[in-house]
Amino acid sequence: xxxxxxxxxxxxxxxxxxxxxxxxxxxxxxxxxxxxxxxxxxxxxxxxxxxxxxxxxxxxxxxxxxxxxxxxxxxxxxxxxxxxxxxxxxxxxxxxxxxxxxxxxxxxxxxxxxxxxxxxxxxxxxxxxxxxxxxxxxxxxxxxxxxxxxxxxxxxxxxxxxxxxxxxxxxxxxxxxxxxxxxxxxxxxxxxxxxxxxxxxxxxxxxxxxxxxxxxxxxxxxxxxxxxxxxxxxxxxxxxxxxxxxxxxxxxxxxxxxxxxxxxxxxxxxxxxxxxxxxxxxxxxxxxxxxxxxxxxxxxxxxxxxxxxxxxxxxxxxxxxxxxxxxxxxxxxxxxxxxxxxxxxxxxxxxxxxxxxxxxxxxxxxxxxxxxxxxxxxxxxxxxxxxxxxxxxxxxxxxxxxxxxxxxxxxxxxxxxxxxxxxxxxxxx
Amino acid sequence: xxxxxxxxxxxxxxxxxxxxxxxxxxxxxxxxxxxxxxxxxxxxxxxxxxxxxxxxxxxxxxxxxxxxxxxxxxxxxxxxxxxxxxxxxxxxxxxxxxxxxxxxxxxxxxxxxxxxxxxxxxxxxxxxxxxxxxxxxxxxxxxxxxxxxxxxxxxxxxxxxxxxxxxxxxxxxxxxxxxxxxxxxxxxxxxxxxxxxxxxxxxxxxxxxxxxxxxxxxxxxxxxxxxxxxxxxxxxxxxxxxxxxxxxxxxxxxxxxxxxxxxxxxxxxxxxxxxxxxxxxxxxxxxxxxxxxxxxxxxxxxxxxxxxxxxxxxxxxxxxxxxxxxxxxxxxxxxxxxxxxxxxxxxxxxxxxxxxxxxxxxxxxxxxxxxxxxxxxxxxxxxxxxxxxxxxxxxxxxxxxxxxxxxxxxxxxxxxxxxxxxxxxxxxx
Numbered sequence: 001x002x003x004x005x006x007x008x009x010x011x012x013x014x015x016x017x018x019x020x021x022x023x024x025x026x027x028x029x030x031x032x033x034x035x036x037x038x039x040x041x042x043x044x045x046x047x048x049x050x051x052x053x054x055x056x057x058x059x060x061x062x063x064x065x066x067x068x069x070x071x072x073x074x075x076x077x078x079x080x081x082x083x084x085x086x087x088x089x090x091x092x093x094x095x096x097x098x099x100x101x102x103x104x105x106x107x108x109x110x111x112x113x114x115x116x117x118x119x120x121x122x123x124x125x126x127x128x129x130x131x132x133x134x135x136x137x138x139x140x141x142x143x144x145x146x147x148x149x150x151x152x153x154x155x156x157x158x159x160x161x162x163x164x165x166x167x168x169x170x171x172x173x174x175x176x177x178x179x180x181x182x183x184x185x186x187x188x189x190x191x192x193x194x195x196x197x198x199x200x201x202x203x204x205x206x207x208x209x210x211x212x213x214x215x216x217x218x219x220x221x222x223x224x225x226x227x228x229x230x231x232x233x234x235x236x237x238x239x240x241x242x243x244x245x246x247x248x249x250x251x252x253x254x255x256x257x258x259x260x261x262x263x264x265x266x267x268x269x270x271x272x273x274x275x276x277x278x279x280x281x282x283x284x285x286x287x288x289x290x291x292x293x294x295x296x297x298x299x300x301x302x303x304x305x306x307x308x309x310x311x312x313x314x315x316x317x318x319x320x321x322x323x324x325x326x327x328x329x330x331x332x333x334x335x336x337x338x339x340x341x342x343x344x345x346x347x348x349x350x351x352x353x354x355x356x357x358x359x360x361x362x363x364x365x366x367x368x369x370x371x372x373x374x375x376x377x378x379x380x381x382x383x384x385x386x387x388x389x390x391x392x393x394x395x396x397x398x399x400x401x402x403x404x405x406x407x408x409x410x411x412x413x414x415x416x417x418x419x420x421x422x423x424x425x426x427x428x429x
Numbered sequence: 430x431x432x433x434x435x436x437x438x439x440x441x442x443x444x445x446x447x448x449x450x451x452x453x454x455x456x457x458x459x460x461x462x463x464x465x466x467x468x469x470x471x472x473x474x475x476x477x478x479x480x481x482x483x484x485x486x487x488x489x490x491x492x493x494x495x496x497x498x499x500x501x502x503x504x505x506x507x508x509x510x511x512x513x514x515x516x517x518x519x520x521x522x523x524x525x526x527x528x529x530x531x532x533x534x535x536x537x538x539x540x541x542x543x544x545x546x547x548x549x550x551x552x553x554x555x556x557x558x559x560x561x562x563x564x565x566x567x568x569x570x571x572x573x574x575x576x577x578x579x580x581x582x583x584x585x586x587x588x589x590x591x592x593x594x595x596x597x598x599x600x601x602x603x604x605x606x607x608x609x610x611x612x613x614x615x616x617x618x619x620x621x622x623x624x625x626x627x628x629x630x631x632x633x634x635x636x637x638x639x640x641x642x643x644x645x646x647x648x649x650x651x652x653x654x655x656x657x658x659x660x661x662x663x664x665x666x667x668x669x670x671x672x673x674x675x676x677x678x679x680x681x682x683x684x685x686x687x688x689x690x691x692x693x694x695x696x697x698x699x700x701x702x703x704x705x706x707x708x709x710x711x712x713x714x715x716x717x718x719x720x721x722x723x724x725x726x727x728x729x730x731x732x733x734x735x736x737x738x739x740x741x742x743x744x745x746x747x748x749x750x751x752x753x754x755x756x757x758x759x760x761x762x763x764x765x766x767x768x769x770x771x772x773x774x775x776x777x778x779x780x781x782x783x784x785x786x787x788x789x790x791x792x793x794x795x796x797x798x799x800x801x802x803x804x805x806x807x808x809x810x811x812x813x814x815x816x817x818x819x820x821x822x823x824x825x826x827x828x829x830x831x832x833x834x835x836x837x838x839x840x841x842x843x844x845x846x847x848x849x850x851x852x853x854x855x856x857x858x
Contacts, residue, residue, distance in 0.1 A: 024446070290722035293740040296718075313726060320779070
């Protein structure tokens with residue numbers, strides 16, 4: 001047994017990409033938590049024919065539950081309830097109690113909109129009190145009520161604004177009708193491994209090997225994803241397949257011990273933040289030009305350990321603000337390991353810090369040479385009480401990719417150096 | 430006549446909300462520009478059955494073109510090409526030329542991953558050279574080729590990473606097969622007005638007024654969107670409704686002359702870049718901590734006018750690196766207009782620049798007081814040869830919102846000051 005669901009997101013502004021849909025992913029997450037299998041999210045505009053088609057499609061795919069978002073407002077293009085009523089073969093009826101509730105809400109709001117004709121507003125909102133006969137009503141969070149029509153599939157109709165949809169979902173999920181619809185749900189666990197420095201194809205090879213080695217491998221639902229230069233491996237499994245997952249983890253560790261940096265969902269940002277506690281860091285950035293400092297300070301409380309940084313874009317700034325010898329730049333070029341190290345040293349001294357990270361590279365599109373093509377980036381991490389790590393990498397992609405990827409590399413080098421200060425074994429290449 | 434399209438986004442990581450889908454909205458925008466009506470975006474996981482169901486659904490809805498994204502990688506869960514071949518009734522065949530191309534790409538990448546077995550990588554990637562018989566092939570941007578299978582509907586298969594998908598789309602759209610599929614499209618014009626400093630409700634009021642004043646207003650399809658603190662008004666219309674759009678523009682200018690900063694699609698970033706040509710800018714950032722420098726240098730060629738900047742997170746950094754008098758900080762607080770001005774002055778002098786921008790504020794979640802709540806940010810723009818603009822704003826949202834919004838405000842203040850240096854009338858408040 002299992003329970004399968006689909007999501008219908010409505011709204012022309014979402015379909016055309018003017019507004020980013022936040023409801024689909026949010027409901028998807030809630031369904032996953034419940035152990036309901038999500039088949040499809042569909043997004044369509046405010047055309048009744050397209051909404052009806054999406055409902056028929058999802059019902060045809062054997063869903064037990066369809067959740068819709070949007071189209072519950074008072075204006076003429078808000079058609080979701082009407083379309084759902086027709087789809088479920090129910091009449092639309094005026095719910096008197098609901099109408100009074102909406103009127104009361106509008107009365108409270110009235111004070112704020114003194115220049116609006118209240119009777120017109122109320123008439124427009126009467127439409128929102130029309131519900132499919134026999135539907136269960138979810139009280140408005142804003143002015144729009146939600147409705148649930150039990151059946152095969154059960155349809156749950158929620159409003160578009162996330163601040164209304166989210167509390168209403170939590171109410172709906174408690175209702176017996178919804179619990180019945182998803183009675184077949186399976187309990188799942190979900191675990192994540194994060195790696196850095198491994199190409200996706202290398203992981204694919206390991207997973208193929210694991211498939212041959214591990215009994216019950218097919219009980220693991222594995223998704224891999226390359227994000228910001230990191231590989232994420234997410235595995236879902238039923239609780240009694242935990243030993244199979246443990247085996248997978250063993251194989252991954254065996255092949256990629258150096259590349260795995262997280263097995264508990266933590267981000268490199270969190271890890272670096274924890275490692276920096278009690279320290280004082282300064283940045284010296286050329287090609288990333290502030291992105292490393294911005295990423296470090298994205299975390300609340302980072303003012304406890306971030307002293308500051310220099311964006312040394314021009315060579316004079318490298319010399320004047322970070323004491324990089326102009327001759328060093330002359331000899332090795334601004335994009336070179338000696339200059340990266342000198343930048344880190346300068347930042348350490350100037351900010352009276354104990355930890356420094358420096359980047360200098362060619363983000364493109366111009367500036368590349370045969371020896372140092374676009375994407376060449378030098379990194380240096382310097383610890384007053386520990387190792388200096390200096391690296392040169394050739395990073396793929398366009399200007400913005402190179403800058404973003406460089407920022408991620410800088411975070412990982414920082415992590416490595418900070419771990420190395422505690423345990424030199426962490427530095428083995 | 431018209432042309433109708435659907436989009437199938439694949440990928441369990443997108444379906445489950447772990448990765449935000451950027452392809453659906455992007456393709457939607459391109460289709461709109463072409464005058465192709467978009468019916469549905471569907472999102473499903475990496476299950477072949479679900480991908481096939483989505484294709485059947487969209488074909489059943491009378492689409493002329495289906496665009497898929499994702500599932501072209503070398504791993505076993507990348508099934509899109511195989512599913513599309515079956516859906517189109519074509520066999521999967523190995524394309525020798527394509528295989529060689531992919532091998533050549535892998536050889537170039539090889540140098541970067543010395544610890545990986547190259548033959549294994551190559552075998553894993555051979556799968557990517559299997560294409561539906563008779564399909565048109567789109568050369569890889571990364572390692573994955575795209576394919577187009579002409580028919581009713583025509584199916585265009587694109588890779589998941591946006592930086593691969595986007596250039597490939599531009600290639601595909603030139604191909605005769607795709608042009609044929611969307612031959613029924615309606616020609617539209619699309620124009621955009623960007624404003625800064627106007628609440629969305631103020632614009633709604635103006636649009637209501639315009640509706641009453643302008644003949645043929647209903648021929649304009651207007652979408653408004655609040656993005657990064659700026660209001661975008663996008664209008665689509667058939668070419669012969671151009672005079673109606675001209676009227677709308679007249680009304681917008683009449684009401685919001687000061688807030689409109691772009692009528693030609695240009696971003697404030699582009700405008701600031703143009704205004705900075707021949708100048709030399711330095712940044713001094715506290716709460717934005719590098720985001721302003723990063724945004725200025727996001728533009729290719731910015732090394733021509735960006736000298737550098739200081740991230741002065743700690744107070745000692747404000748004094749030590751930007752010569753802000755410690756007493757000034759003591760008297761007014763680090764988040765104050767005098768300190769913002771002193772930071773800008775320090776950056777101007779230290780970097781030998783003629784233009785400086787400074788930010789200091791409380792991004793939260795901690796650090797707010799009754800007088801200076803979270804979201805309080807002071808800005809100062811200083812021109813050696815022109816005005817100094819200093820402002821304090823209270824910005825809404827969480828830590829990341831406040832930092833991002835502050836960066837946008839800094840860009841707009843820069844624009845204003847630089848325009849003011851040319852024409853003092855631009856500075857009128």
